[in-house]
Amino acid sequence: MSSWPLWALLLLFVVAAAVIWLAGIQLSKQTDILDVRLHLGSALGGLILLAVATNLPEIAITVSAAVSGNLGVAVGNILGGIAIQTVVLVALDAFGTRRGEPLMYRASSLTLVIEAVTVVGVLGVVIAGSQMPAGLVAFRLTPAAVLITAVWVVGLLAVRRAQKGLPWREQGNAPGAQDKAQGHSKDPGDGSRGTKTSTGRAVLIFSVAAVATLAAGVALERSGDEIAGHVGLSGVLFGATILALATSLPEISTGLASVKQGDYKLAVSDIFGGNAFLPVLFLVAVLISGTPVLPQAHNTDIYLTALAILLTLVYVMSLIFRPKRRVAGMGADSFIVLVLYLLGVAGLFAVASG
Numbered sequence: 001m002s003s004w005p006l007w008a009l010l011l012l013f014v015v016a017a018a019v020i021w022l023a024g025i026q027l028s029k030q031t032d033i034l035d036v037r038l039h040l041g042s043a044l045g046g047l048i049l050l051a052v053a054t055n056l057p058e059i060a061i062t063v064s065a066a067v068s069g070n071l072g073v074a075v076g077n078i079l080g081g082i083a084i085q086t087v088v089l090v091a092l093d094a095f096g097t098r099r100g101e102p103l104m105y106r107a108s109s110l111t112l113v114i115e116a117v118t119v120v121g122v123l124g125v126v127i128a129g130s131q132m133p134a135g136l137v138a139f140r141l142t143p144a145a146v147l148i149t150a151v152w153v154v155g156l157l158a159v160r161r162a163q164k165g166l167p168w169r170e171q172g173n174a175p176g177a178q179d180k181a182q183g184h185s186k187d188p189g190d191g192s193r194g195t196k197t198s199t200g201r202a203v204l205i206f207s208v209a210a211v212a213t214l215a216a217g218v219a220l221e222r223s224g225d226e227i228a229g230h231v232g233l234s235g236v237l238f239g240a241t242i243l244a245l246a247t248s249l250p251e252i253s254t255g256l257a258s259v260k261q262g263d264y265k266l267a268v269s270d271i272f273g274g275n276a277f278l279p280v281l282f283l284v285a286v287l288i289s290g291t292p293v294l295p296q297a298h299n300t301d302i303y304l305t306a307l308a309i310l311l312t313l314v315y316v317m318s319l320i321f322r323p324k325r326r327v328a329g330m331g332a333d334s335f336i337v338l339v340l341y342l343l344g345v346a347g348l349f350a351v352a353s354g
Contacts, residue, residue: 021249024209027053031049031206037199061221062281071285075296082304087337093334097331103259103331104268111159115159116315120316125144127305136292255267275312
């Protein structure tokens with residue numbers, strides 16, 4: 001693509017982003033159906049399927065970047081993706097709950113706090129792993145990548161345990177929050193939704209959407225890298241901003257659908273669950289490239305990790321204190337997250353140029 005003109009690269013980037021948006025909608029719908037038809041529900045298998053489905057663009061970009069040796073884009077996309085996917089909650093709050101209480105007030109539960117803490121724990125290991133010796137690798141594995149995966153799995157098990165019940169009043173659900181169970185917007189399997197789609201057809205549509213998403217993700221990475229070169233933007237900055245936004249389209253589309261149906265907990269859980277899963281892709285990158293990825297992280301990558309932790313903690317505090325105040329059409333917490341992210345992006349350019 002190095003010989004392509006800028007307009008052709010931009011066109012390919014936009015088309016690939018559109019494919020990811022449309023395929024993301026189908027991935028969400030078919031995941032909902034398969035969760036019920038295969039009796040996965042909130043079990044570990046269902047959580048993994050959902051995390052993989054909504055993060056297929058990031059998986060495609062990570063694999064493509066690792067194969068081509070362009071690990072800077074992969075690292076920037078993963079860590080930048082966590083920060084920007086957290087900001088997706090701002091959009092869901094602003095456009096999905098225009099009246100009444102803000103998103104986090106309606107979604108508040110201790111299960112979501114556990115998911116958010118898992119994100120912070122995984123990112124803590126990312127920062128620690130970036131300080132490890134660059135030559136510390138054995139059997140195409142690094143301690144940090146393995147520990148990240150272990151923390152993610154432990155987090156999933158904790159969430160699964162919490163969904164079965166917590167030794168707190170109201171099972172850890174805040175009074176006045178969403179009264180229906182998380183996931184009520186999915187196909188109940190009783191004939192009220194999704195009956196026209198057989199299980200086999202759902203698997204076929206899911207597979208086609210997955211392949212389309214993977215192909216579009218590769219196209220995004222390749223065209224995005226060339227666009228960044230044309231406009232003089234470093235791969236790290238491009239991966240952390242524009243590319244990360246494009247790959248967050250599935251979360252935006254599925255999140256808006258969940259909020260529209262009043263499933264606020266599912267919308268927030270999808271974001272936190274995806275953010276906890278993204279660093280697991282470092283294990284994939286190490287296995288493919290055979291090179292420790294985190295020790296190669298730049299100061300901008302660590303900066304983005306710290307920003308993602310800060311944004312997540314704002315929402316953790318909101319889940320606990322449940323403020324009702326709205327600012328500029330969104331919850332006060334979402335407004336704070338938006339301001340912090342904008343300041344963080346401005347600081348990112350300063351760090352990159354310093």
